[in-house]
Amino acid sequence: MRGVVLFILLGMLSLLPARAEEVIVGLSQNRVSLTVNYEGSEILIFGAVRREAPLPDDSDLDIIVTIEGPPMPAVIWRKARRLGIWVNTESQEVRAAPSFYAVAGTAPLSDILSAEADLTHRISTRLAIFEARGPDPRDAAAFTEALIRIRQGEQLYQELDSTVALQRDTLFNTRVTLPKNIVEGTYTARIFLLRDGEVLNEAETFIDVQKAVLERWLYNMAYDRPALYGLMALALAVFFGWGASALFRFVRS
Amino acid sequence: MQIYLPIAETSVNAFTLLGVGGGVGVLSGMFGVGGGFLITPLLFFIGVPPAVAVATGVNQVVASSISGVLAHLKRKTVDLRMGTVLLIGGLVGSIIGIWFFNLMQRLGQLDLIVQLSYVIFLGIIGALMLQESLRALRRSKNPHAPRRKLHTHNWVHNLPWKMKFRASGLYISVVPPLLVGVGVGILAAIMGVGGGFILVPAMIYLLGMPTKVVIGTSLFQVTFVAAFTTMMHALTNYSVDVMLAIFLILGGVIGAQIGTRIGLRLKAEQLRILLALLVLAVCGKIALDLLLTPSEVYSISIPGRF
Numbered sequence: 001m002r003g004v005v006l007f008i009l010l011g012m013l014s015l016l017p018a019r020a021e022e023v024i025v026g027l028s029q030n031r032v033s034l035t036v037n038y039e040g041s042e043i044l045i046f047g048a049v050r051r052e053a054p055l056p057d058d059s060d061l062d063i064i065v066t067i068e069g070p071p072m073p074a075v076i077w078r079k080a081r082r083l084g085i086w087v088n089t090e091s092q093e094v095r096a097a098p099s100f101y102a103v104a105g106t107a108p109l110s111d112i113l114s115a116e117a118d119l120t121h122r123i124s125t126r127l128a129i130f131e132a133r134g135p136d137p138r139d140a141a142a143f144t145e146a147l148i149r150i151r152q153g154e155q156l157y158q159e160l161d162s163t164v165a166l167q168r169d170t171l172f173n174t175r176v177t178l179p180k181n182i183v184e185g186t187y188t189a190r191i192f193l194l195r196d197g198e199v200l201n202e203a204e205t206f207i208d209v210q211k212a213v214l215e216r217w218l219y220n221m222a223y224d225r226p227a228l229y230g231l232m233a234l235a236l237a238v239f240f241g242w243g244a245s246a247l248f249r250f251v252r253s
Numbered sequence: 254m255q256i257y258l259p260i261a262e263t264s265v266n267a268f269t270l271l272g273v274g275g276g277v278g279v280l281s282g283m284f285g286v287g288g289g290f291l292i293t294p295l296l297f298f299i300g301v302p303p304a305v306a307v308a309t310g311v312n313q314v315v316a317s318s319i320s321g322v323l324a325h326l327k328r329k330t331v332d333l334r335m336g337t338v339l340l341i342g343g344l345v346g347s348i349i350g351i352w353f354f355n356l357m358q359r360l361g362q363l364d365l366i367v368q369l370s371y372v373i374f375l376g377i378i379g380a381l382m383l384q385e386s387l388r389a390l391r392r393s394k395n396p397h398a399p400r401r402k403l404h405t406h407n408w409v410h411n412l413p414w415k416m417k418f419r420a421s422g423l424y425i426s427v428v429p430p431l432l433v434g435v436g437v438g439i440l441a442a443i444m445g446v447g448g449g450f451i452l453v454p455a456m457i458y459l460l461g462m463p464t465k466v467v468i469g470t471s472l473f474q475v476t477f478v479a480a481f482t483t484m485m486h487a488l489t490n491y492s493v494d495v496m497l498a499i500f501l502i503l504g505g506v507i508g509a510q511i512g513t514r515i516g517l518r519l520k521a522e523q524l525r526i527l528l529a530l531l532v533l534a535v536c537g538k539i540a541l542d543l544l545l546t547p548s549e550v551y552s553i554s555i556p557g558r559f
Contacts, residue, residue, distance in 0.1 A: 036496070038257045038264060072555055077361055079550045085369075085543040088361050088552070146551030180255060180264040215259040215496075222260055222491045230487030233312050233495050234480050237502060241316030242323065244506035 022050040023063075023193045023203045030205075032178060032187075035212040040180045043067070043207065045189055046173035055169055062105065062112040062194040063164045063172045064123060067207070069100030069156075070185030071130075076143040092143035093132040099183045101128050101151075102176045104160035114197030121192065121199055125157050155179040184209045260494035261305040261559060267500065269299055274313075274501040278508020281317060283516035284528055285468075287475065289314045289446035290378065292501060294371055294535050301497065302559035303367045304358060308486035308493045309501065310445030314479040316502040317509065318447060322476045325469030332420035332466045336473040338427050339452070342434020343478035349435070350442025351485045358490065361554055368539050370444050375536035378450050382529035389522050421462045421470075429460060434474065441482045447475035492559060 028044035045065050074097050077088040105112055109124055118124050125148055131140055151157040156179065164174040178187075187207040193200045211219055221229045255264040273295045281288035289310050296306035325331050357363040412426035433455045437448035452471045456462045462470070487493045516524075 034257055036256050037254060039255045072558075075361065075554045075556065077552045077554065079547060079552070081546075085365075086545075086547055086550070087365055091361060143551065146549075147553055150549060150551060150553055180257075181262075183262060211257075211259060215257060218259045218495055222487070222493070222495075226488045226491055227484075229491075229495075230484040230493065233487060233493050233498060234315060234483055236495060236499060237312050237316035237480075237483075238319050240499070240502045240506060241319040244503075245320035245510070248510045 020051070020053055020200065021061075021193055021195075022201050023191050024048050024050055025189070025191045025203045025205055027189060027205055027207060030207055032182075032207060032209040033212045034182075034184060034210065034215060036215065038180060038212075040178055042175050042177050043189075044173060044175050045191070046171075047191060047203070048171050049169065049193060051170075056195070059195045061166065061169050062107060063166055064103065064105045064109070064113065064192040064194065065164055065174050065176070066104075066123060066128075066190045066192075067100065067102045067176050067178075068098045068128065068188045068190070069182060069209075070187070071096040071098050072183075073097075074147065076147050078143065078146070092140055094144065094147065095130040095132045097129045097147060098157075099185070100156050100178065100187065101125055102158040102160060104158075104163045104174045104176065106162065106164045106166050106172070108161040109159070112194055112197060117194070117197060117199050121190075121202070123192065125159060154181060156181065178209070182209060184211050256496065256500070258301070258305075258494050258497050260492065261301055261497065263300065263302075265299055265301065265497075270497070270500040271504040273299065274504020275508035275511075276504075278317075278505035278510075279512035279515065280508075280528060280531075281505070282509035282512020282514075283519075283524060284512075285516075286528075287314055287317055287447040287449045288505070289317075290371075290375060290444070290450060291532070291535060292505075293367075293445040294375070294539060296497075297368075298538070301494075302492075303364050304354075304490060304492045304559045305494050305497065307354070307367060307443070307445035308483065308490070309497045311441055311447075311479050311486065312483045312493055312498045313501045313505060314441075314445075314447040315476060315483060316498075317505055318472050318476045318479070322469070322472040325472055328469070330466055331469035331473050332418055332462070333473070334416075335418045335421055335423075335430060335460075335462065335466075336470045338416070338430045339434040339437075339470070339474040340477050342431040342436075343438035343441070343474055344481055345431075346435035346438020346440075347442045347478055347482045347485060348438075350439040351482070351489055353439070354443055355489055365543075367443065368543055370440070372536055372540045372543065374440070374444065374450075375532050375539070379529050379533035379536055381454075382525060382532065386522055386525040386529060390526070393522065418462075420466055421460075423461065425460065433459065434478075437474070438478050438482070441475075441478050442485065447479055449475055 025047035032041050074094045076092050078090045079086045080089040103125060113123060118127055122128055129144055131144055148157055164172055166172045187209055189205050191203045254267045256267045257264045277288040277291045292313060293306050293310040297303055357366045412428045414427050415424055416427050417424050437452050440446055440448045449471050453467055456467045456471060483493060
């Protein structure tokens, strides 16, 4: 298996135009299907660095891999005690936050990524979130931090320092686990090649996360033909509710 | 085994779901209660979003009451005229409830409203059930204790727009049953319950209906109001999860059959105390969630999702 992968990668290498250092990437799967018993899945991201010139020996090569789920607006609420009970009192809108975000590197991000490169490419989790302009920017940070904290708790945001394995400055691979509570859509995997904190080259590839046939059908029907969906829900309730008791009566007699 | 719920967009354990449906089914078979008031809060506890739990709970109510209402219709123990008046009120109440539900969801306060209504109503039912069963227990020990009068003339009998309800032997104003219906409809829409726990006492004590038609008539109203509310939830906020409903219904119908058998063999009075304590425990758990300082004061809501 590994031999075949290597062979394909080397084949891909020879087809590319010349550049100083270039990254080529592959995924263990391009499709994830959210079936009835979906419990999460592991994606293997692997690739190689193609290089025309000899390996520079004055700096280290680093790789960062990010996987980003479809971005969505969100509202973050903060509770406060009112009349003795905890109530949502303040909220902060976020223009777009990735529904899933994993970032992995050959070393901790702060060691291998310069602040400027991070700003340009929006690599760290904090910069992947686009805040809305709020009235109080200092407090807005608390809301965004809460968003990251909550989603990290649900494995939706992952900061995987030093999990990218790089062999002989050429071959790399890492694994990212998509949890069970991901949403469907196109997930973007970005791979950055870095030296001295600067991005030399990047590559992009996609993972298609889709509900399986039955789930997709139910979901579409609920939103596109809600009257029909409601009637179906009622028909099922009547069928099972009445049918089961009729069956038990029949069994008893 | 995890199952993926397509509308709630999350996975839950299939056996937990069957357990919730089955456990509540056993209780409802034993005590003749609908059980919606336990299913919905139990769904919150296992991580189903409240909006989905409420809409799917009310769909489950249809399944758990349909065979009962058919049996009562066959036995002619339904006051159809009273049932229709209650139902008209119920439909109006359901529309009001759905409007309020969707408004609160837009304002980000839906979870609070649902939790608060559960604390209030579970607290009231639990306390009443406990009091009632303790009284029954005392009466069984001392048969000469004074009984409560079932039918008294009160303010209800002095209101206008009187109507004859032959099956119940009543000649009363339509205002009280309409208002009772509205109240039950609102509860169905906001809490995902049938509302039998409010309807039955109101019919007996407030309207003075004879007990032989109370259960059939309340089931008649509850079934149709629940069906209507399911449709309203499906049409306005798309939160009915059919996959979730099937597991709850399957667990529920099987559980109810087992519960009925158990109920025939055991002394109901002592068990009723346990049910009352269980209701109070669920009420207490929700109340604590509102009262204690949460470990995370922030929460995320995504517009258009649950």
